[in-house]
Amino acid sequence: MDITKRFDRLLGIYFYLQSKPLVKAQDLADKYEVSLRTIYRDIKSLEQAGIPISGEAGYGYSLMNTYKIQPMNFTEQEALSFGVAEKLMQHYLDKEMGTHFSNALVKMKSVLRFSDKENVADLESKVLINKQKNFLNENVPAALAMLFESMVKKKQIHLTYKSVESNLQERNIEVVGVYQEGQFWYFLAYCHLRKEVRQFRLDRIEHIRLTDLRYTQSLKPLHEYLEEQKKAEVIISVRILVKKSIARYLHWERQYYGFVREVEKGDSVEMHFQTSNLEHFARWFLMFSDESIILEPEELKLKVKSVLEGALKNLK
Secondary structure, eight states: OOHHHHHHHHHHHHHHHHHSSOBOHHHHHHHHTOOHHHHHHHHHHHHHTTOOEEEETTTEEEEOTTOOOOOOOOOHHHHHHHHHHHHHHHHHSOHHHHHHHHHHHHHHHTTSOHHHHHHHHHHHTTOOOOOOTTSSOTTSTTHHHHHHHHHHHTEEEEEEEEOTTOOEEEEEEEEEEEEEETTEEEEEEEETTTTEEEEEEGGGEEEEEEEEEEOOSOOOOHHHHHHHHHHHSOOEEEEEEEEHHHHGGGTTTGGGGTEEEEEEETTEEEEEEEESOHHHHHHHHGGGGGGEEEEEOHHHHHHHHHHHHHHHHHHO
């Protein structure tokens, strides 16, 4: 047995327990890539070392809330991650959440060794991430922060929301969870107007405020709703043949259209996709259709033909 590796894992488990109110053994097993039996032995070892752990197998573990020790110094690699993390969060979070994160990071940087502070400052000047237009809602800079606050306080949010048809609608919602996919932030919420859980996009919020109304629904975890949505989708297999000279340009976007795999066929590449929206796929395909062939399905050919006929009509 690698004693050093086990010691590092025991120490990691301790700090993981200190960072969360409740930790499941399976989560620890997944994190450290070991068996559940190994985690049970590790927990027992920590208890024998005098660390007050409550809970049991099958439920979860937690530390007594009054038990704390001073944090260890950050390693050089951990310290350097702060510089990159701040740049990323400035890109992925809206203005208010970004400010909160930056303030928290300043406090964490304050405990770094002087040499690590110099390295982090030097790295920050060498990392640039360009914020994409419409990725966040710049007109409502506190939107993301308010969604998080709503979930923590279990209080409803009042939205003025722009639909796909650009109609403004007011509605009260109970937020299930927030997730980022492709070019946008999305959130699922129970909508009191529609009486069901609906998907919303952050950049379509026109106005948002936290109300004093409590949640009324028993909401499931976010991942369960997303899994249900995925199961309900009608998935269509697509195969296209793309010239190698143009295929390399598809790498940047193809994952957003359900890319599965590719196979070289002479001077071309056969690409396989799984999509639930042929209309969406057809319009993307048109960008390189002069160098590509649709192998299947026939319905996709009809979609592309329909879009082209509409375009030609408009040109006339």
